[in-house]
Amino acid sequence: MVKLEQRSVEVELKYQVCQDRSNTIEKLIRWLDTNATSGEEVELKNIYFDTPERLLNKHKMGLRIRRAGDWGEQTIKLAGKQQGAVSERPEYNVETKALRPDLHLFPTHIWPEHWRLKELNNALEPQFEVTFTRRTWLYHGEGYSAEIALDLGLIIAAGKQEAVQELELELKAGSAEPLLELGAELAALFQLEPGLKSKAQRGYELYAERFPSQGS
Incomplete structure (x- = not known):
């Protein structure tokens, strides 16, 4: 039985x-250990898929298979809104043990009507890999709760790589306004910069540096 999880809008x-502030990570972890409830630490391997023409990317979609040990999940993120550090995107997740995504497992209404899903599914190819260690904390504020994740790893595309050093705050319950205040506080304390690009976008750009004409 396929288990489908829908997050109508993911707010994070x-x-x-910053790369040149190595002790910032240590200070940030100490702050989180003191002020939030420490969760799990897990290594996540993500393979992003698209057609040779990068059709999904052109429609601001991101498709990946994520694995951690024996567990696996395929995810599609749709076009959303981005304002500074705030990202809001519809997201669908399906548990899977397959090495390739199956687009037919997602709800049919998310696709443009003219798309031939079977042909699109057959054309999917791995584009790049994002592997990182994720450590999580649960933060309870007044009127809201949030999951805080620190991701440390690499984006690997076409023989090139970039470091991943990201902090994500995802709203779990309550109002988004105090979450914004928490984000602003952490940004000021640890000189964090808004993450204007997703891991997927950075991966596509790294891939395009090696193959600039492909899919254009």
């Missing part, structure tokens, strides 16, 4: 930890 804040 994304920040970049």
Whole structure:
């Protein structure tokens, strides 16, 4: 039985930890250990898929298979809104043990009517890999709760790589306004920069540096 999880709108804040401030990560972890409830630490391997023409990327969609040990999940993120560090995107997740995504497992209404889904599914190819260690905390504020995740790893595309040093704050319950205040506080304390690009967008750009004409 396929288990489909829909998050109608994922509301989260994304920040970049500056590369030249290595002790910032240690200070940030100490703050989180003191002020939030520590959760799990897990290594996540993500393979992003698209057609050779990068059709999904052109429609601001991101498709990946995520694995952690024996667990696997395929995810599609749709076009959403981005304002500074705040990101809001519809997202659908399906548990899977397959190495390739199956687009037919997602709800049919998310696709443009003229798309031939079977042909699109057959044309999917791996584009790039994002592997990182994620450590999480649960933060309870007044009138809201949030999951805070620190991701440390690499984006690997076409023989090139970039570091991942990201802090994400995802609203779990309550109002988004105090979450914005928490994000602003952490950004000021640890000199974080707004994460204006998703891991997927950074992966596509890294891939395009090697193959600039492909899919254009």
